[in-house]
Amino acid sequence: MAVENSNTLLPTSAPRFPTYHTAADLSPQSRILCEILATAPVHEVEARLASTGGQPENEIIQQVLKHSYNTPSAAAKFFRWSSVPRKHTGYSWNLMVDLLGKNSLFEPMWDAIRSMKQESLLSLTTFVSVFENYCVAGRFDEAVMTFDVMERYGIQPDIIAVNSLLSAMCREDNRTSKALEFFEKIKAKIPPDADSYAILLEGWEKEGNVAKAKNTFGEMVIRVGWSPQYLFAYDAFLNTLVRGLQADEAIKFLQVMKGKNCLPGLRFFSNALDIFVKQNDSAHAIMLWEIMVGNGLVPTLIMYNTMIGLLSGNNDINTAFRLLDEMVFYGSFPDSLTYNMIFACLIKNKKVYEVGKFFVEMVKNEWPPTPPNFAAAIKMLFEGDDPEMAIDIWKYMVKNNISPRDDSANEVLLGLCELGRLSDIKRFAEKMIDERIIIYESTMTKTKNVFYKEGRSARESYDQILKKWKTSHL
Numbered sequence: 001m002a003v004e005n006s007n008t009l010l011p012t013s014a015p016r017f018p019t020y021h022t023a024a025d026l027s028p029q030s031r032i033l034c035e036i037l038a039t040a041p042v043h044e045v046e047a048r049l050a051s052t053g054g055q056p057e058n059e060i061i062q063q064v065l066k067h068s069y070n071t072p073s074a075a076a077k078f079f080r081w082s083s084v085p086r087k088h089t090g091y092s093w094n095l096m097v098d099l100l101g102k103n104s105l106f107e108p109m110w111d112a113i114r115s116m117k118q119e120s121l122l123s124l125t126t127f128v129s130v131f132e133n134y135c136v137a138g139r140f141d142e143a144v145m146t147f148d149v150m151e152r153y154g155i156q157p158d159i160i161a162v163n164s165l166l167s168a169m170c171r172e173d174n175r176t177s178k179a180l181e182f183f184e185k186i187k188a189k190i191p192p193d194a195d196s197y198a199i200l201l202e203g204w205e206k207e208g209n210v211a212k213a214k215n216t217f218g219e220m221v222i223r224v225g226w227s228p229q230y231l232f233a234y235d236a237f238l239n240t241l242v243r244g245l246q247a248d249e250a251i252k253f254l255q256v257m258k259g260k261n262c263l264p265g266l267r268f269f270s271n272a273l274d275i276f277v278k279q280n281d282s283a284h285a286i287m288l289w290e291i292m293v294g295n296g297l298v299p300t301l302i303m304y305n306t307m308i309g310l311l312s313g314n315n316d317i318n319t320a321f322r323l324l325d326e327m328v329f330y331g332s333f334p335d336s337l338t339y340n341m342i343f344a345c346l347i348k349n350k351k352v353y354e355v356g357k358f359f360v361e362m363v364k365n366e367w368p369p370t371p372p373n374f375a376a377a378i379k380m381l382f383e384g385d386d387p388e389m390a391i392d393i394w395k396y397m398v399k400n401n402i403s404p405r406d407d408s409a410n411e412v413l414l415g416l417c418e419l420g421r422l423s424d425i426k427r428f429a430e431k432m433i434d435e436r437i438i439i440y441e442s443t444m445t446k447t448k449n450v451f452y453k454e455g456r457s458a459r460e461s462y463d464q465i466l467k468k469w470k471t472s473h474l
Helices: 028-039 042-050 058-066 072-081 090-102 106-118 124-136 140-153 159-170 176-186 194-207 210-224 228-243 247-259 266-278 282-294 301-313 317-330 336-348 352-364 371-383 387-399 406-419 422-434 441-452 456-472
Strands: none
Touching (some): 028 072, 090 124, 124 159, 140 159, 140 176, 176 194, 210 228, 228 266, 266 301, 406 422, 422 441
């Protein structure tokens, strides 16, 4: 057989493929044979193999080939050696063809294919492997040539073969145009199906080519119509539009698809939502959300949090609250992230009354604020003339031993300083120091200024705080 003359094959310089070292399920015999192929000089391989005793069974041969892609010369010698006295199966031959192709040893690969033809072992699987390996090597014209000669080798080219070649081309970077050339040439002879268009659309999606995606999608609708089964094609097309900053077009097509009962699945909506978040596009995100929920798709907690985060970041607190209220009806229960994003938005927008009310709800549902949100809320409430709620929040932190609470403690003292509540400052500061809470030097400076303005007695009170503060630093 042709692969006997394998002296021209060279092993790769470094492992590129899985080896027997990492395979947990190899039989002892397979492992021994793999080690010979990996370590023996090429001219000694057959002698070493012969020293192992009996010829391996087909299953062993296949295991060895699968784990010997990094040593094509040795694998070819093993393949020849193991063919006596039995003949190889079609599966073993296909492994050998793939092994040679993946190492860009295309001449020996074709020798093997010709031998397979003589033994009537060729199949579409053989040619799919050739398509893939030529495309990985960047030899697209040879991949198309392989398709063109399939019939000479007794394999009828069909739509599965067409789609296999299209897929192999589109998997490579920026080669969808090459795939389209082949598609345009072959579609009159072998009519494309929905998978053909889905493959091209996924290629355009990867390349971000909106114009080509529109052309391909338009042709798809004319030639194969609409069907809920074509979700992969719809997902790819819509993703291309969204990523290509054509959100209006994406929403328009979604409405059309809705009328055809062909809406994409939750995967698309989740991906599109992530893209809108990156683009900070809350307006289109809301439109997308309404289409999704209005057609019975149930968002996940992650999707709710993504949406609420986007709305909160854009200060759309009313819509964020609406989503929070509807979550439970769709089986998604808000978590710490959900509550804290809304809480942070309320703080940012200085919604004094709402912050206090929402804090009560958070605590009731056992999702208290994060330490940074505690500190921000306390600061904002003091500035917003609701010091009592700020102090209540601080007391909650102390009672529930929430830490770290240094920032919050300092905000309490600074807020009381602004109000001139000296006795409260002294009481809170001393207790904080006792609890080993860090009071910042800048806070002590502010406190000193407030106390020193109020005369001798107040200065003495401050000095007592200062002495205790310094002692705590020893």
